[in-house]
Amino acid sequence: xxxxxxxxxxxxxxxxxxxxxxxxxxxxxxxxxxxxxxxxxxxxxxxxxxxxxxxxxxxxxxxxxxxxxxxxxxxxxxxxxxxxxxxxxxxxxxxxxxxxxxxxxxxxxxxxxxxxxxxxxxxxxxxxxxxxxxxxxxxxxxxxxxxxxxxxxxxxxxxxxxxxxxxxxxxxxxxxxxxxxxxxxxxxxxxxxxxxxxxxxxxxxxxxxxxxxxxxxxxxxxxxxxxxxxxxxxxxxxxxxxxxxxxxxxxxxxxxxxxxxxxxxxxxxxxxxxxxxxxxxxxxxxxxxxxxxxxxxxxxxxxxxxxxxxxxxxxxxxxxxxxxxxxxxxxxxxxxxxxxxxxxxxxxxxxxxxxxxxxxxxxxxxxxxxxxxxxxxxxxxxxxxxxxxxxxxxxxxxxxxxxxxxxxxxxxxxxxxxxxxxxxxxxxxxxx
Amino acid sequence: xxxxxxxxxxxxxxxxxxxxxxxxxxxxxxxxxxxxxxxxxxxxxxxxxxxxxxxxxxxxxxxxxxxxxxxxxxxxxxxxxxxxxxxxxxxxxxxxxxxxxxxxxxxxxxxxxxxxxxxxxxxxxxxxxxxxxxxxxxxxxxxxxxxxxxxxxxxxxxxxxxxxxxxxxxxxxxxxxxxxxxxxxxxxxxxxxxxxxxxxxxxxxxxxxxxxxxxxxxxxxxxxxxxxxxxxxxxxxxxxxxxxxxxxxxxxxxxxxxxxxxxxxxxxxxxxxxxxxxxxxxxxxxxxxxxxxxxxxxxxxxxxxxxxxxxxxxxxxxxxxxxxxxxxxxxxxxxxxxxxxxxxxxxxxxxxxxxxxxxxxxxxxxxxxxxxxxxxxxxxxxxxxxxxxxxxxxxxxxxxxxxxxxxxxxxxxxxxxxxxxxxxxxxxxxxx
Numbered sequence: 001x002x003x004x005x006x007x008x009x010x011x012x013x014x015x016x017x018x019x020x021x022x023x024x025x026x027x028x029x030x031x032x033x034x035x036x037x038x039x040x041x042x043x044x045x046x047x048x049x050x051x052x053x054x055x056x057x058x059x060x061x062x063x064x065x066x067x068x069x070x071x072x073x074x075x076x077x078x079x080x081x082x083x084x085x086x087x088x089x090x091x092x093x094x095x096x097x098x099x100x101x102x103x104x105x106x107x108x109x110x111x112x113x114x115x116x117x118x119x120x121x122x123x124x125x126x127x128x129x130x131x132x133x134x135x136x137x138x139x140x141x142x143x144x145x146x147x148x149x150x151x152x153x154x155x156x157x158x159x160x161x162x163x164x165x166x167x168x169x170x171x172x173x174x175x176x177x178x179x180x181x182x183x184x185x186x187x188x189x190x191x192x193x194x195x196x197x198x199x200x201x202x203x204x205x206x207x208x209x210x211x212x213x214x215x216x217x218x219x220x221x222x223x224x225x226x227x228x229x230x231x232x233x234x235x236x237x238x239x240x241x242x243x244x245x246x247x248x249x250x251x252x253x254x255x256x257x258x259x260x261x262x263x264x265x266x267x268x269x270x271x272x273x274x275x276x277x278x279x280x281x282x283x284x285x286x287x288x289x290x291x292x293x294x295x296x297x298x299x300x301x302x303x304x305x306x307x308x309x310x311x312x313x314x315x316x317x318x319x320x321x322x323x324x325x326x327x328x329x330x331x332x333x334x335x336x337x338x339x340x341x342x343x344x345x346x347x348x349x350x351x352x353x354x355x356x357x358x359x360x361x362x363x364x365x366x367x368x369x370x371x372x373x374x375x376x377x378x379x380x381x382x383x384x385x386x387x388x389x390x391x392x393x394x395x396x397x398x399x400x401x402x403x404x405x406x407x408x409x410x411x412x413x414x415x416x417x418x419x420x421x422x423x424x425x426x427x428x429x430x431x432x
Numbered sequence: 433x434x435x436x437x438x439x440x441x442x443x444x445x446x447x448x449x450x451x452x453x454x455x456x457x458x459x460x461x462x463x464x465x466x467x468x469x470x471x472x473x474x475x476x477x478x479x480x481x482x483x484x485x486x487x488x489x490x491x492x493x494x495x496x497x498x499x500x501x502x503x504x505x506x507x508x509x510x511x512x513x514x515x516x517x518x519x520x521x522x523x524x525x526x527x528x529x530x531x532x533x534x535x536x537x538x539x540x541x542x543x544x545x546x547x548x549x550x551x552x553x554x555x556x557x558x559x560x561x562x563x564x565x566x567x568x569x570x571x572x573x574x575x576x577x578x579x580x581x582x583x584x585x586x587x588x589x590x591x592x593x594x595x596x597x598x599x600x601x602x603x604x605x606x607x608x609x610x611x612x613x614x615x616x617x618x619x620x621x622x623x624x625x626x627x628x629x630x631x632x633x634x635x636x637x638x639x640x641x642x643x644x645x646x647x648x649x650x651x652x653x654x655x656x657x658x659x660x661x662x663x664x665x666x667x668x669x670x671x672x673x674x675x676x677x678x679x680x681x682x683x684x685x686x687x688x689x690x691x692x693x694x695x696x697x698x699x700x701x702x703x704x705x706x707x708x709x710x711x712x713x714x715x716x717x718x719x720x721x722x723x724x725x726x727x728x729x730x731x732x733x734x735x736x737x738x739x740x741x742x743x744x745x746x747x748x749x750x751x752x753x754x755x756x757x758x759x760x761x762x763x764x765x766x767x768x769x770x771x772x773x774x775x776x777x778x779x780x781x782x783x784x785x786x787x788x789x790x791x792x793x794x795x796x797x798x799x800x801x802x803x804x805x806x807x808x809x810x811x812x813x814x815x816x817x818x819x820x821x822x823x824x825x826x827x828x829x830x831x832x833x834x835x836x837x838x839x840x841x842x843x844x845x846x847x848x849x850x851x852x853x854x855x856x857x858x859x860x861x862x863x864x
Contacts, residue, residue, distance in 0.1 A: 022523055052495065052524035053535065059491040060534065063484065091454055092484035098677070100706070100730060101533015102492065103485065146704040149681040149713065245530070248580040272578040274532070274733040276708060277740055281581065298532060301706040308709055 001068050004030040005058045006408070007051060007418040008349065008381055009427070022190070025051035026381060027418075028349045029058045029106070030408065033113045035073045043117025044406040047105040048320050048348040054418065060106035063093065068110065077118035081141045084111050084326040088143065100298035104323055111324025112354065116404035126325070126404045127360035131167060135160035142330045146301045150308055156333045163336070163366040170364050178395030179359055180370055181377040182210035182240070184347060186229065189214040193228050200232035207394030210238035210265065210374055216246035219258055226262040235263075242268035245296065249278040253285035266290035266314055273297050279311035292316055295345035299323065300330045307338040316376075318345045319354035325404075328358050336366050347378030352389045353405035356396045384412035433500050436462040437490045438840070439483060439850040440781065440813060441859070450621050450646040450676040457483030458813060459850075460781045461490045461538070462840065465545045467505045475549025476838040479537040480752050480780040486850065492538035495525065500542065509550035513573045516543050516758040520575065532730035536755055543756025544786065548836035558757070558836045559792035563599065567592035574762045578733045582740055588765045595768070595798040602796050610827030611791055612802055613809040614642035614672070616779060618661070621646040625660050632664035639826030642670040642697065642806055648678035651690055658694045667695075674700035677728065681710040685717035698722040698746050705729050711743035724748055727777035731755065732762045739770040748808075750777045751786035757836075760790050768798050779810030784821045785837035788828045816844035 011023040027050060033043035047057050067086050076083055087107040088099060096103040119126040130138070139157050183206075186199035196213075203211050213229055215222040222241070229239055241264045247255060252270035259267075267289055271278045273296035283291040294316030297303055306312045315335045317328055335342050344359055346352040352375070359375050367373070375396055382388035385408055387401040399405050415423045443455035459482060465475035479489050499518050508515055519539040520531060528535040551558040562570070571589050615638075618631030628645075635643050645661055647654040654673070661671055673696045679687060684702035691699075699721055703710045705728035715723040726748030729735055738744050747767045749760055767774045776791055778784040784807070791807050799805070807828055814820035817840055819833040831837050847855045 024524065024527075050524050050527045052522065053492075053528045056488065056492045056495050056535065057528065060485075060488045063488050090484065092456065092482050095456075095482045096485045096489065096534050096537075098705070098728060101535060102528050103488065103534055105528075146680060146707060146710070148683075149710065248578060250580060272733045273530070274731065275578060275737065277737045278578070278581065278733075296530060299706065301704045301710075305707065305709045 001065050002032040002034070003058045003061050004032075004413050005054050005418045006030050006349075006413060006416050006421075007054055007424070008416055009423070010380070011051070026349045027051050027054040028408070029054050029061055029109060030413070031061050031109050031113050033068060033110075033117055035117070037073060039121070041117060041120045042407075043113035043115075043120070044408070045109040045111070045113030045116060045324075045404075046320065046350060046406065047109045048351055057102055057106065060102045061109055064106060064110050073117070076114055077121050079140070080111060080114045080118060081143070081326055083114050084323060085143065087111065088323060099301070099323065104299065105321060108320055108322055108324040108327070111326060112320065112404060112406065115325045116406045120403040123402050125357065125399050125402060127357040127364070127398065130357070130361040131171070131364035135164065138329065141326050142333065143326065144330070147304055147330065147334070150304045151334055151337050155337060159333060159336050159366065163368055166368065167364050170368065174360060174363065174398050178392055178397045179356065179363060180374045181208065181391060181394055181396050182212060182238070182374040183208045183377045183379070184212040184242075185377075185379045186211055187213035187242075189217055193225065196225060196228055197232045200229050204233050204237055206391070208237070208377075209394060210240060212240040212242055212268070212376070214244065215241045215259070216243035216255070219255060222255075222259060223262070226259060226264070230262055238265035240264060240266045240268060240292070243270050245269045245272055247271050249275070249281050252282045256282070256286040256289055260286070260289055264289055266292040268292040268316070269296070274302070276302065276305045276309050276311055279306060280309040283311055283313065290314055292343065294318065295321060297321070300327050300334065303331045304334055307334055307340060312340055315340050315342050316345045317342055317355065317358060319351055319358060325358070332358065332362050332366055341372045342367070343373055344375050346376040347380065349381050350385060350406060350408070352377055352382070352396075353385050353387070356389060356399065357404060360398060384408050384416075433497050434464040434466070435490045435493050436464075436845055437486050437850045438462050438781075438845060438848045438853075439486055439856070440848055441855070442812070443483070450648075450674065454622075458781045459483050459486040460840070461486050461493055461541060462845070463493050463541050463545050465500060465542075465549055467549070469505060471553070473549060473552045474839075475545035475547075475552070476836070476840070477541040477543070477545030477548060477756075478752065478782060478838065479541045480783055489534055489538060492534045493541055496538060496542050505549070508546055509553050511572070512543060512546045512550060513575070513758055515546050516755060517575065519543065520755060531733070531755065536731065537753060540752055540754055540756040540759070543758060544752065544836060544838065547757045548838045552835040555834050557789065557831050557834060559789040559796070559830065562789070562793040563603070563796035567596065570761065573758050574765065575758065576762075579736055579762065579766070582736045583766055583769050587769060591765060591768050591798060595800055598800065599796050602800065606792060606795065606830050610824055610829045611788065611795060612806045613640065613823060613826055613828050614644060614670070614806040615640045615809045615811070616644040616674075617809075617811045618643055619645035619674075621649060625657065628657060628660055629664045632661050636665050636669055638823070640669070640809075641826060642672060644672040644674055644700070644808070646676065647673045647691070648675035648687070651687060654687075654691060655694070658691060658696070662694055670697035672696060672698045672700060672724070675702050677701045677704055679703050681707070681713050684714045688714070688718040688721055692718070692721055696721055698724040700724040700748070701728070706734070708734065708737045708741050708743055711738060712741040715743055715745065722746055724775065726750060727753060729753070732759050732766065735763045736766055739766055739772060744772055747772045747774050748777045749774055749787065749790060751783055751790060757790070764790065764794050764798055773804045774799070775805055776807050778808040779812065781813050782817060782838060782840070784809055784814070784828075785817050785819070788821060788831065789836060792830060816840050
C-alpha cells in the first residue's frame with residue numbers, strides 16, 4: 001500500500017472559487033494497493049481535498065495499512081464489504097468519527113481502491129460489474145446499520161430485482177448516447193462576466209442543457225451574474241445555483257427568493273450540510289426552486305434523514321466523501337426508495353472519473369431512468385488520469401477501461417507530489 | 433507549539449469496555465502552546481481518542497500550526513474567538529469536515545489550549561473566568577452561523593444576563609459543596625458481576641446518587657447486570673444505561689422497553705449520534721425512560737437539531753469533541769434556551785478535568801441550578817494531571833488552580849508518549 005500527497009496549484013487561476021472556498025488548491029490523498037499476483041494489477045483510490053490538510057488525509061489513509069497488508073486478494077475482490085466492515089468497525093479508529101470527516105474519507109479512498117482492483121481483475125469497468133451483479137450479492141455489500149427504519153435488506157433486494165428489468169436496452173442506450181452531464185465550468189465566483197458569458201455560450205454549444213453558478217457572496221453580484229448567464233444560455237437551458245453552505249436558514253430562504261424571478265433550477269448547499277431540519281425548512285420556503293445537497297453529507301445516516309424529512313429534491317452523492325462504493329450503494333438505494341433523483345457532485349480531482357460509474361449503475365440497474373438526472377462536469381485536471389472522462393454532446397461517454405477510472409499517470413504523481421514532486425520542489429525553492 | 437501522541441495501555445484491564453469499544457487504549461493527542469512571555473505560562477489542550485489513530489489526530493493538530501505561530505498572546509487571550517474563527521474558517525481545512533471529525537477535534541484541542549492559557553494568565557480557574565465574564569463578551573465568543581433559526585445573539589445575551597442573577601450565592605454554594613457527579617466506574621461491560629456489585633456499593637458509599645451501566649451486547653446479560661446493580665445500590669440511586677450507539681432505532685426501542693421494568697434513569701446513545709430523527713423516535717418510544725446523547729455529537733448544528741426535534745431529555749456535552757470552549761458555550765446556550773439539562777460526558781483521559789469547568793460556569797451564570805444535572809466521573813488516569821479532579825461525597829470540588837486543568841505531568845508524557853516514551857519503548861522491545 002503506497003500513499004501520495006498530490007496537490008495541484010489551482011488557486012493561481014481562481015478555478016474552483018466559490019463563496020466559502022476562495023482559493024482552493026485541488027488535491028488528492030492518493031492510495032495504491034499492490035498485490036503479489038503476477039497480473040500486475042493495482043487498486044487506485046483517493047480522497048479529494050482542496051489543499052492544506054491533504055497531509056492529514058494521507059496520514060489517515062496510512063493508518064488503515066494494518067487492515068490491508070497480507071489480505072487475500074481474491075477474497076477481497078469477491079467481497080469488498082469484508083474490507084469496508086473491518087475499516088468502519090475498527091473500534092479504536094471509530095472514535096475519530098464515527099463514520100465522518102477525515103477518517104471516514106480515508107476509508108472511502110481505500111474501499112474505492114479495492115473496488116478499482118476488483119473491477120480491473122474482472123476485466124470490467126466498475127459500472128458494468130455493478131450493473132450485472134447478482135442483486136443478492138449487491139445487498140450483501142451494503143451496511144444496513146442505522147438504516148432499518150428507512151430501508152431493510154428485503155426492500156433493497158426488491159428494488160434491485162425490479163431495477164434490472166430492461167437492463168439490456170438501457171445498456172445499449174448508454175453505450176450509444178452516454179449519461180447526461182451539466183457543467184459548472186462557467187460559474188466560478190472568481191470569473192469575470194465576460195468569461196462567464198463566453199463559457200456559458202460554449203457550454204450550450206457543447207451540448208449541455210444545464211449549467212451552474214456559484215452564488216452567496218453578494219446578492220447584487222448574483223443577480224447580475226444570473227441575468228448574464230440567462231442572457232447567454234437562453235430560457236431552455238437550466239441554471240442551477242450553488243451557495244456552498246454560506247447561509248443561515250432564514251438567509252437561504254430570502255436570498256433564494258430574491259433570485260427566484262430568474263428561474264434558478266435548484267439551490268445547492270443553501271446551509272450547513274449537517275442541518276437536516278434546516279434543509280427541510282429551506283425547501284418549504286423556496287419551492288418551486290428545488291433544493292439540492294450532498295457533496296459534504298458525511299454518511300448514509302444523514303442522507304437517510306434528509307430523505308425522511310423531505311428536505312431534498314435532488315440528492316448529490318460524492319464518490320469520495322463517504323465510505324466508498326459500499327456506502328454509496330446504500331445511498332443510491334435510499335434515494336430509489338424515496339424516489340428522489342440522484343445528480344452527483346463531481347469536479348475536483350478525479351471525482352468525475354469516479355462518480356460516472358455510480359450513476360451509470362444507478363441508471364442501468366436501479367432507477368432505470370436519466371430523467372432529471374445529470375452528473376456534474378468540470379473541465380479540470382482530467383489530463384492527469386489514464387482513462388479520463390470523455391464528454392460528447394453534453395453526455396458522459398460510458399468508460400470501457402476496466403476499473404474505477406481512478407488511476408493517475410505516474411508522471412503526474414511525480415510532478416505534483418507535495419512537497420517533493422518536481423513542480424513543488426521548484427516552486428518552494430523559488431519562494432526561498 | 434508542541435504536540436505529543438500519548439497512549440495509556442488501558443485495554444489490558446478492560447477498563448472502558450463497552451458494546452462498541454471492546455478494547456480501548458485511552459489516549460490523548462496533546463498540544464502545548466508556548467509563548468515568549470517572561471511569565472513562563474503555557475496553554476495545554478488535547479483530543480481524547482481510544483488508541484489507534486491518535487497519530488492521525490496529532491497530525492491534524494500539527495496542521496494548525498501556521499495559525500498559531502507568531503500570534504499576539506495578549507490579543508489571543510482577550511479574544512479566543514479570533515483563533516476559533518480563523519481555524520474553523522480556514523477554507524482549505526474546512527473541506528476535511530466541515531466542523532466534524534478529526535479536523536474539528538484538532539481545532540477543539542488548540543482552542544481549549546488557548547483558553548487554558550487565557551485562564552492561567554488571568555490567574556483564574558476557567559469556570560470562574562467564564563462565570564464572571566461580561567455577558568456581551570461571552571456572546572462575542574460564540575459563532576452563531578447556522579444557529580439563527582434556533583438562537584440569536586440577542587436571545588443569548590438575555591439568557592446570560594438573566595443567568596447571572598444570584599451568582600454570588602451559587603458560587604458560595606459551589607465552593608462549599610461542589611457540583612454533583614455520577615460514576616460509570618462500576619458498569620463497564622468487561623467487568624464480572626462480582627466486580628460490578630463491589631464497585632456499585634462503593635459508589636453509593638462514596639456519596640454518588642447515580643451510576644451507569646454499559647448495555648447493548650446481550651439482553652439477558654443486561655437484565656442480569658441491571659438486577660445485580662439495582663440490588664447493590666437500592667431503589668433511590670439512579671441507574672443510567674449506555675448503549676454506545678449499538679442499535680437501530682427499532683432495536684433501541686425494544687431493548688430499552690425490555691429494561692424499563694428495572695427503572696433505568698436514562699438510555700444513552702441508543703443509536704447513531706448522527707441520527708436526530710432516530711433519537712426523536714426513540715424518545716417517543718421509550719418514555720418515561722429519558723434519552724441522553726452528545727459525547728459523539730460532532731458540533732453545535734447537530735445539537736441544535738436534537739433540541740429542535742425534541743429528541744433529548746439530557747444533553748451530554750464533551751469538552752474535547754467539538755471545537756473547544758467557544759462551541760461548547762454555544763451548546764450550553766442552546767440547552768438553556770430549550771430548557772434541557774446538561775449532564776456532561778467525561779472519563780477517558782482528562783475529560784473530567786476539563787468539563788467540570790463548563791458545568792460550573794453553566795450552574796453559576798446560565799442554568800442557575802444543579803437539579804437533575806450530574807457530571808460523569810470515571811476513576812481513571814487522573815494521576816497524570818497536575819491538578820486532578822477532587823471528588824468529595826459524590827461531588828466535583830471546584831478547582832482553584834488557574835487554567836483549564838488540562839496540564840499533564842511531564843513525567844507522564846515522557847513515559848506514555850507513543851512509541852518513544854519509556855513505557856512503550858520497553859513494551860515494543862519486549863514484543864520483538
